[in-house]
Amino acid sequence: MGNFTTVVCDLDGVLYRGPEPVAGAGAALDEIASAGIRLLFATNNSTRTAAEVAAVIESRTRYPASPADVVTSAMATAHHLAGATKGVYVIGGRGLPPTLASAGIPIVESWRDADCVVVGLDPNLTYEKLADATLAVRAGARLVATNDDATFPTPQGLVPGAGALVAALERATNRRAEVCGKPHEPMRRLLRELAGQGSVLVVGDRVETDIALGLAEGWATVVTLTGVSTPEEAERVGADHVVASIADLPLILGISG
Numbered sequence: 001m002g003n004f005t006t007v008v009c010d011l012d013g014v015l016y017r018g019p020e021p022v023a024g025a026g027a028a029l030d031e032i033a034s035a036g037i038r039l040l041f042a043t044n045n046s047t048r049t050a051a052e053v054a055a056v057i058e059s060r061t062r063y064p065a066s067p068a069d070v071v072t073s074a075m076a077t078a079h080h081l082a083g084a085t086k087g088v089y090v091i092g093g094r095g096l097p098p099t100l101a102s103a104g105i106p107i108v109e110s111w112r113d114a115d116c117v118v119v120g121l122d123p124n125l126t127y128e129k130l131a132d133a134t135l136a137v138r139a140g141a142r143l144v145a146t147n148d149d150a151t152f153p154t155p156q157g158l159v160p161g162a163g164a165l166v167a168a169l170e171r172a173t174n175r176r177a178e179v180c181g182k183p184h185e186p187m188r189r190l191l192r193e194l195a196g197q198g199s200v201l202v203v204g205d206r207v208e209t210d211i212a213l214g215l216a217e218g219w220a221t222v223v224t225l226t227g228v229s230t231p232e233e234a235e236r237v238g239a240d241h242v243v244a245s246i247a248d249l250p251l252i253l254g255i256s257g
C-alpha cells in the first residue's frame, strides 16, 4: 500500500492502553508525519477537549500532537448541530460543554429552554438529569448522542459508556438518538472535510467503530491487535490489514526507513 495522504488514527488500544504507551507508537507517528502524511486522531471520548486529548497523546507517546489534528465525538456533535439548535440541554463530562460552546452551540440550563438534548458520558450523572432530559425529549427536543459505545475499559473491568446512558433515554422517550461518533455519519463528514482530497487509511483496534467507519467511506483499514478486536473479527469484517501494533504501520504505508 502506498500514497496515502491522511491516516486517521484511533487512540486507546492503538497508541496506548490506559496510561501505558504501546511500544514504538511515538516513533511510528514521527515516521508517518516525516513522510508528509497528515495524521488525524479520532476518538469517541467526548469528555476531553481537543487540547486535552493532544496533551494526553504527547504525554504518553512523546509525539507532539496538535489540537488541530484531534477529532472527538464532541466536535462531531458540535459540527452536526451547528446552526440547527436554539438551545441544548447537555448530559456529559467536563470537556463536552466547552467543545459545544466554542463551536457556537447555545447551551441552556433548564430543559424547558431546550430544543435539543445532547448525551455523552457523564461521570456525575444523576437521576434528576436523566429525568430533565427525558422531559425535554418528550416535549419535542431532538435526542443527540456523542457516541453509542456501550462500555469502556477500566482497570477493574468494563463500565457503562455513553451508549448505556443513551439507551436509558431511548427507553424512557421511545425515541432513537441521532449518534455522532465513530462509525456514524457526523464523525465521518468531519473527517472527510479535514482529510480533503487524497486517499485515507484508518487504523484502529475496534472493528465495530474504527473499521466500520473506514469501510463505510471506502477507506483502507488496518486493525492493531493491541486493543479489543481479534484477528478473526478483523477478517470477518474485511479489514485490509491486521498488524501486531502501530509500530508496524510505517511498513504497511511503504515508508519504513
Ligand SMILES: [Mg+2]
Residues within 6 Å of the ligand: 010, 011, 012, 013, 014, 204, 205, 206, 227
Ligand atoms: Mg480504540
